[in-house]
Each structure stands twice: as structure tokens, then as C-alpha cells.
Amino acid sequence: MSIDKSLLTGSTTTLILKLLEEKDMYGYEMIETLAQKSDHTFDLKAGTLYPILHNLEKKSLVESYEKKADNERLRKYYHLTEKGKKLLVEKQQEWISFSCAVNKILNGGLGYATIS
Amino acid sequence: MQPYHEIKSYSEQVVSNIRWKKARAMIATEIENHLCDQRDAYRKLGDDLDTATKKSIEQMGDPIFLGKELDKAHRPNSQLLSILFIGVLLSLGLVIQSALCSISNTTSTISILSYIIAFGLCVCCYYIDIFHLLHHAKFLYLFALVVSVFALFIATPVRGVRMISFSGITTSLSFLSLVFPIIYAAFLYSMRSQGLRGLILSALAYFPPALILLAIPTISGWILYTVSTLILLSLCVKHSWFGFIKSPKSAAALMGFVLAVCTIGLAVSIHSYSTIQAFFFPQQDPYNGGLASLLLQEVLRNSVLLGKGYPLQQLETIATLPGIQSNYSLVYLIYQFGFLAFGGIVLLTLLFCAWCIYKVYKQKSFLGALLSTAVFMPFVLQIFFACTAAVGYLPSSSFSFPFFSYGSTALFLNAALLGFMLSIFRDNEILATYSISTH
Numbered sequence: 001m002s003i004d005k006s007l008l009t010g011s012t013t014t015l016i017l018k019l020l021e022e023k024d025m026y027g028y029e030m031i032e033t034l035a036q037k038s039d040h041t042f043d044l045k046a047g048t049l050y051p052i053l054h055n056l057e058k059k060s061l062v063e064s065y066e067k068k069a070d071n072e073r074l075r076k077y078y079h080l081t082e083k084g085k086k087l088l089v090e091k092q093q094e095w096i097s098f099s100c101a102v103n104k105i106l107n108g109g110l111g112y113a114t115i116s
Numbered sequence: 117m118q119p120y121h122e123i124k125s126y127s128e129q130v131v132s133n134i135r136w137k138k139a140r141a142m143i144a145t146e147i148e149n150h151l152c153d154q155r156d157a158y159r160k161l162g163d164d165l166d167t168a169t170k171k172s173i174e175q176m177g178d179p180i181f182l183g184k185e186l187d188k189a190h191r192p193n194s195q196l197l198s199i200l201f202i203g204v205l206l207s208l209g210l211v212i213q214s215a216l217c218s219i220s221n222t223t224s225t226i227s228i229l230s231y232i233i234a235f236g237l238c239v240c241c242y243y244i245d246i247f248h249l250l251h252h253a254k255f256l257y258l259f260a261l262v263v264s265v266f267a268l269f270i271a272t273p274v275r276g277v278r279m280i281s282f283s284g285i286t287t288s289l290s291f292l293s294l295v296f297p298i299i300y301a302a303f304l305y306s307m308r309s310q311g312l313r314g315l316i317l318s319a320l321a322y323f324p325p326a327l328i329l330l331a332i333p334t335i336s337g338w339i340l341y342t343v344s345t346l347i348l349l350s351l352c353v354k355h356s357w358f359g360f361i362k363s364p365k366s367a368a369a370l371m372g373f374v375l376a377v378c379t380i381g382l383a384v385s386i387h388s389y390s391t392i393q394a395f396f397f398p399q400q401d402p403y404n405g406g407l408a409s410l411l412l413q414e415v416l417r418n419s420v421l422l423g424k425g426y427p428l429q430q431l432e433t434i435a436t437l438p439g440i441q442s443n444y445s446l447v448y449l450i451y452q453f454g455f456l457a458f459g460g461i462v463l464l465t466l467l468f469c470a471w472c473i474y475k476v477y478k479q480k481s482f483l484g485a486l487l488s489t490a491v492f493m494p495f496v497l498q499i500f501f502a503c504t505a506a507v508g509y510l511p512s513s514s515f516s517f518p519f520f521s522y523g524s525t526a527l528f529l530n531a532a533l534l535g536f537m538l539s540i541f542r543d544n545e546i547l548a549t550y551s552i553s554t555h
Contacts (some may be wrong), residue, residue, distance in 0.1 A: 026150075027150050028149075028154060028157075028445060032157075046175060046176045046177070047177025047178065047181065047182045047185075048177070050185075050186065051182070051185035051186055054143075054189035054190065054200070055188070055189045058189050058190075059546070060480065061541075073149050073153075074145060074149060076146045093391075
């Protein structure tokens with residue numbers, strides 16, 4: 001099912017931070033992993049990813065380093081910093097509260113857990 | 117158009133929208149590599165080279181939009197306020213030097229022009245391209261050694277210290293100790309990921325400049341260089357710059373290096389014993405080595421908290437104190453205006469130092485921290501030497517208080533090095549990609 005792109009806009013940063021929590025990745029690897037894990041629900045464009053990554057780096061939420069791949073191609077890996085980890089925890093909690101509230105409304109004011 | 121040229125052309129379009137030129141190469145490489153990865157993936161799915169290239173470029177999106185978005189994230193950290201602050205320090209230095217010249221009735225080479233040149237050097241070094249220097253780090257180290265050795269040969273000893281004269285300007289070679297730490301830091305950069313070999317070579321690289329400084333001879337210069345290099349090398353080991361975290365071999369290599377440095381230190385202490393003794397026990401030799409120390413003590417005894425000190429007995433005027441324009445220029449400040457004026461100048465400089473420490477700590481890259489420490493440490497140590505000498509706690513050294521003491525070489529070198537440090541702070545972000553992964 002295709003979803004409205006505007007739903008993704010606000011949560012892209014959280015998704016990127018979550019990917020980097022697992023391991024250091026380079027840009028192309030992030031796009032591929034995100035697509036695979038979401039069954040291609042989140043097909044992020046490279047033109048969207050890089051400005052986000054570079055802004056995260058500017059805010060010291062991620063840091064980068066270069067590493068040569070087996071094919072001698074120089075890749076820029078991104079690593080989640082401690083500051084980035086803290087933001088991820090906050091963003092996750094924010095998302096849980098937000099999705100619970102949306103579910104409550106969609107289910108006629110009932111909490112998600114109470115639906116049978 | 118050839119497929120790779122299409123990729124190159126696309127990345128050039130992207131980066132042409134980024135105003136900070138130094139960031140362009142780094143971003144272009146990342147984008148080109150991404151497009152190559154994407155193209156290879158499409159080819160694996162069965163597309164030919166041309167189609168795969170076109171599809172990967174389409175996937176990336178509009179190059180102008182991407183360039184403008186990246187432009188928002190990449191701005192140099194302008195240090196113009198810091199340059200202005202250095203300008204204020206230089207102006208204060210000029211005022212004090214002018215006052216010293218007027219009381220001592222000497223024709224000084226220090227003029228407004230010297231201070232303008234110093235400020236110009238600071239600005240020029242602020243715009244220096246650090247990356248060119250780093251690419252030739254080993255060459256830079258060897259070049260500095262060759263030039264220094266050559267200078268040693270052509271220099272003539274003046275009061276026990278080798279000096280060179282050029283176009284009527286005489287310069288002490290002891291100022292090489294301000295340059296050696298940054299050269300050493302560049303050498304350390306070239307040793308990244310070299311393992312134990314890198315550590316051993318870095319330790320060995322300490323010795324040639326150290327021996328040159330001892331041949332000049334400048335003990336304070338040697339201390340300044342040694343303390344700076346020990347800190348730089350320790351930082352490298354701590355941050356796994358050589359590519360290993362901890363190992364018995366690296367610990368042994370480091371211990372061997374520290375022992376060698378301590379041995380030289382012991383030899384230097386024995387050699388300088390008479391100077392140290394004359395300073396701390398001036399009464400034992402009141403007419404030679406202890407004279408300056410006795411006169412200094414008299415000036416300090418007659419100085420007050422605020423305002424001009426009491427009349428001196430052994431000295432006709434404060435201007436007749438040996439080294440009043442160089443090593444003891446701060447003593448003039450203490451005597452003429454009181455300890456509070458001295459405290460104010462020191463406080464102002466210390467505030468600048470505290471700000472530098474903060475900036476070094478906030479460096480995104482280890483390389484940025486390493487290079488800025490190499491400039492910052494000699495600056496701080498000069499202040500330490502000058503202040504302790506002014507209040508009579510340590511003998512006077514080859515170094516005077518930066519910007520406030522007589523001597524064009526010190527003035528030019530300090531201004532240029534601080535400009536260089538500010539350029540490191542400005543390019544902090546790009547230096548981050550020059551650092552190695554330790555994750």
C-alpha cells in the first residue's frame with residue numbers, strides 16, 4: 001500500500017537515527033536497509049537523505065568518517081553520537097505518545113490496548 | 117556523454133550551489149560514490165550502463181534543490197570576532213610598548229607598522245589552506261628540520277644564544293620552538309593508522325627538533341616544545357590515532373620515549389644548575405647571575421596594588437632594569453600602574469586562553485583538536501613563563517608575554533600561529549572527515 005509522503009516527513013530523522021543505532025552506515029546502505037526493513041514502504045530518495053544527514057552532523061547528532069570499501073571506493077560512514085542516542089530516545093517516546101493519541105481518536109476515543 | 121561523466125556533471129551541478137568552496141570536494145565525492153553504488157545495483161538487476169546511470173541520477177533528484185539544501189548545512193564557522201579580539205590584544209601591546217619606549221629613550225624597532233604587519237599575518241594565516249599543508253606533512257617536517265639546521269650553521273652566538281641577522285633584523289633561533297609543535301602535529305597526522313610503527317616513528321620524530329633547540333641553546337624553548345609534544349603524543353595514543361587501542365608494546369614504546377625525554381631533562385637541569393641557583397639564591401652571586409634577580413625583587417617590593425610604585429634605591433629608574441622591554445615588560449606594567457593593571461592584562465589573555473580551550477574541546481574532529489592544541493600550548497606556556505618571571509617565581513626565559521613585549525619575531529610568529537589556529541576552528545567541520553574512524 002502506498003502511503004502519503006507527508007506522513008514520512010516528520011519521522012525521517014527518527015528512522016535514520018534508529019538505523020544508525022544498530023551500526024555505522026553509509027548513505028546508500030541506509031536507503032537500502034530502510035527500504036528492505038519497511039517492505040519498500042519507506043523508499044527514501046538520496047536527495048532527501050543527504051541534507052538530513054549533513055544537518056544531523058552539523059548538530060553533532062551523528063559524526064562521519066571515511067573508509068575504503070573492497071572495491072576501493074571511498075565511503076563516508078555515519079556514526080550515532082551520545083547526543084544522537086539521547087535524541088533518539090526522546091523521538092521514540094514522542095512517537096509512541098503521538099501514535100497512541102492518533103489511535104485513540106481513530107478508535108473512537110478508546111485506548112489501543114482496550115480494543116478487542 | 118559517457119556514463120561516469122554524467123555522474124561527475126551531476127555532482128558538479130550540486131556542489132556549484134554550495135557557497136562554502138572548501139566543503140565542495142568532500143560532498144562531491146560522497147554524491148559520486150552514492151551514484152556509483154546505485155548504478156551498480158541497477159546493473160545487477162539487468163540494466164545496461166547508460167540506463168543504470170540515468171536511473172541512479174533520477175533517483176537522486178533535482179541537483180539544484182539538493183545543492184541548495186546542502187548549502188544550508190555547510191557554512192564555515194566564521195572567527196572574525198576572535199580576529200578582532202586579537203586586534204584588541206595587539207593594540208594594547210602597542211600602547212604598552214610605546215610607553216616603554218618613551219621612558220627608556222631607546223630607538224625601538226617596534227612600531228605601529230610591526231603591529232599592522234602582525235595583524236595582517238594573522239588574517240593571512242586565517243585564510244590559509246590547512247589541507248595543502250596536511251597533504252605534505254612529512255615533507256613539511258623534513259623541510260623545517262633542514263631549514264633549522266641550516267640556520268644553526270649560519271647563526272652567530274650572542275650572549276650564549278644563536279641568532280641570525282637578516283636585512284638588519286636580528287632574530288633568536290629560540291623562536292623555532294613556537295613552530296616545532298605544529299610541525300610535529302603535522303607529522304603525527306601523517307602517521308595515522310600506522311600502528312606500532314607509527315607510534316615509534318612519532319616518538320623518534322620528537323628528537324631532531326629537541327636536539328636543535330638544545331644546540332641553540334634554549335632551555336625554555338626545549339621545555340615548551342617537549343611539554344607540547346608530550347601532550348600531543350598522549351592525545352594520539354588516547355584517541356587510537358595510530359590504529360590500536362591499547363597494547364603492551366605501545367605502552368613499552370611510550371614508556372621508553374618518556375624515559376628518554378626525562379634523561380634529556382635531567383641533563384638539561386644539571387647544565388642549567390648555575391642559572392637556577394643564581395635566580396633562587398641571588399645573594400650568593402650578587403654581581404653577576406644574581407644581579408637581575410636582586411633588582412627585580414627590589415622593583416616588586418616597591419610596587420603597589422594600584423598606581424605607580426615607591427621610588428627605587430638600587431635602580432635610577434625602572435627603565436634601567438635589565439630586559440625591561442622584553443622579558444620584564446610586565447614588570448614595568450606592575451611598577452608603573454600596580455599589580456591590578458598586571459592582573460587585568462593577564463586576565464584578559466587568560467580569558468582568550470579559556471575560550472581557546474573551549475573551542476579545542478568542542479572540535480568535532482580529533483585532527484582539529486590536535487592541530488589547535490599544537491598552536492595553543494606554546495601560546496599558553498609563553499604566558500606562563502612570562503608571568504612567573506614577572507612576579508619573580510622563575511628565571512626569565514627566551515619568551516616574553518605574547519603581543520606585549522619587545523621583539524618583532526615573537527609578535528609576527530604569535531599572530532600568524534593564532535591566525536592559523538582560527539583557520540582550524542573555521543574549518544572544523546571539514547577536518548572531521550580527515551579524521552580516522554576509531555569505532
